[in-house]
Amino acid sequence: MALTPRLEIRQSQSLALTPQLMQSIKLLQLSHLEINNFVEEELLRNPLLERDESAQQGEQEQNHEQTSSTEQVNADQDNPVIADLVDTGNQMPSASEIAKDMGTDAASLYPEQVGQDSISATSATGASPSLSSGAEYGDIEQYVAAKITLSEHLSEQVCLLVDEPAERLIARNLIDNLDDKGYLATDCETIAKQLGTTIEHVETVLFKVQKSEPAGIFARDLRECLALQLADQDRFDPMIGALLDNLDLVAKSDFAALKQKIGASDEDLGDMLKEIRALNPRPGRAFDGSSMQAVVPDVYIRPGPDGGWLLELNSEVLPRVLVNRTYYSSVSKRTRDKKEKAFLVDCLQNANWLTKSLDQRAQTILKVATEIARMQDGFLLHGVTHLKPMTLKNVADAIEMHESTVSRITTNKYIATPRGLFEMKYFFTTALSSSSGESEHSSESVRHLIKQMVDAEDVKKILSDDKIAEILSKTHQIEVARRTIAKYREGLNIPSSVVRRRQKKSKMPGF
Structure with missing residues (x-):
């Protein structure tokens, strides 16, 4: 058969990342400050986008009806799949009220009736972001003196x-x-x-x-x-x-x-x-030219009245935008130029995709936070020693999403819990085997135990890495190699046993 050049037409299917899809992926990993800046740029770029002021106006009305989507999750470990979000019509307290209710008193945080029966998650996306509350006065940053270098x-x-x-x-x-x-x-x-x-x-x-x-x-x-x-x-x-x-x-x-x-x-x-x-x-x-930024939680967790946990998105950091379809309809009818029509169509598509992406981002944050609360119930009740090993795959399988999605959504996101404010990634730790074979231990809880032992050690009995590993094995049934102990100790900025002995004997703080 002779080899000759020829033209052929073939039909095939392939996956491609569209600009809109790339934008959605990008939005997942942005912090609330970055995403608000991104939305501000889109509002200036796209004439069909406008800020949703209805929620802010509704809060000023005494009889305003708030709509909250509530997610009920069974805390039973045998059912890892999260139920779909449903509307409940229940009025949840605002994020600021939840923050005020959070204290450090164990008696108020953990009443005897609090159990592990259920978890409630609320997405209060009806409020406009705080960035828009002072729009009529301009950005406050414009009036603040720049920090001298x-x-x-x-x-x-x-x-x-x-x-x-x-x-x-x-x-x-x-x-x-x-x-x-x-x-x-x-x-x-x-x-x-x-x-x-x-x-x-x-x-x-x-x-x-x-x-x-x-x-x-x-x-x-x-x-x-x-x-x-x-x-x-x-x-x-x-x-x-x-x-x-x-x-x-x-x-x-x-x-x-x-x-x-x-x-x-x-x-x-x-x-x-x-x-x-x-x-x-x-x-x-x-x-230092980099400015300090206060950490604001994206999700609040607090004990619920039914013995579970209530989760609410921080509505103050959620950007809300609307698509002005009336303006689009009015302008599209008057324009005759093909380029102008194409521009309007492109703006409409981008606006629709942005609103959809923002809503999907909020719901994904809520789903991941809900699964974290379900899996880390012991930590919320008793502290870091009860932190369970948890991986991205565990959460991804439970909420039926990809690991990369969970990884992106937990980047630069924070949860306010009764135990304090934590980055979402804090809860993802590796598992260390137990000598009893009954359960595994989180690497973070092991670090906490190591720090407790070093802080309590006597100057005459400084614990070596081998001794710490022996105590963990006998007392806590945690099998950890000496090299792992050394790695955790160095990560906690704890010097070696030789240096600690010199420091405590001389009673002089080292460098």
Whole structure:
């Protein structure tokens, strides 16, 4: 058969990610701040979208009827599949009221009648987001002064510390070479070559700008940073200088060798260590450009009157948008241009998809949170020691969704529980086997037990990793390898048994 080129028509099916589908996937993993910013951009971009103000107006009316979708879930471990959301018409308290009701008193949080019979979940999406409540006054961020950066703060001081224009140029270059901790990230030799000057000239300017505030700025290493701060306090002397030369011994808590090396008494060494601990090893972090953001829960969990748990979405962080179909109908009838019609159709499709995606995101958050509450009932009642092992697959199978969907929906989402505020991912922990074979233990609960044992250990009986593993096996029937204990201990910032013994014997806090 001869090989010749020819044309063929074939029909096949394949999966493709449309822009709308990619948008829905993206919305799942956004935090409430990010999704509100995203919706704000869409409101400016799409003329058919408008903010839903009906819920806010309805709250101001005394006899407004609120519609809540309530989900009843049987807490029986044999039924892992969540029931469909249904409308109940019951009026749930607002998210702010639930937050006020949450306290730390065990008697008020866990009455005797609270059991494990049921879980109720409420999606209160009828309220408009708080971002829109002050729309008529504009964004409050516009009236807040911008936080000054480290570069700006130091540039203002350079004018006072350095007189000559050439030295100010060097000082400006030194500022540009600071890292986020306030340390000089480039050596003086490199800076001198870049500027075509001598190393001595650069070091002269460096000594001048090291008098800037905050003290310790422009240091080239940790020792110099601490020395600059001590000199600023007029507390730098030869003995404390010798101590700074042996910071490695301080880190090891080898105070016996340290006293012998610098010739200090116990009292003097204790005073010097106390002074050093009061210093700031990262002076530049005070001018960190990233702003602190308060964590706001996406879901509230509280004990229900029927002995179960009530779950409610935080309506204040849920964006609500509507599609203005009246405007679309009016404009589409008048326009004759094909491009304008295509633009309107595209805006309508995007608007419909956005409202659908936002609703699906809210319902998915509620489903995942409900399953977490069902599986972690022991944690909600008794604390971290009763935290059960739980994986993304466990939740995904229970709510009949894909693991990737559960992973995305638990990213940057927080739950307010009677035990405190937790990120959703906190509840997903690996399982550690039990020697009794009856149940498995969560890795987070094991970390909690390790910390309790270390905090309660006696100075004469410091627990090694092997001893901790032995206690966990005998007392709690938890089989954990020594290497796993060491990994958990390091993750909790707990030093080794040797360092802890030195610290407690000397009664001096280490670095």
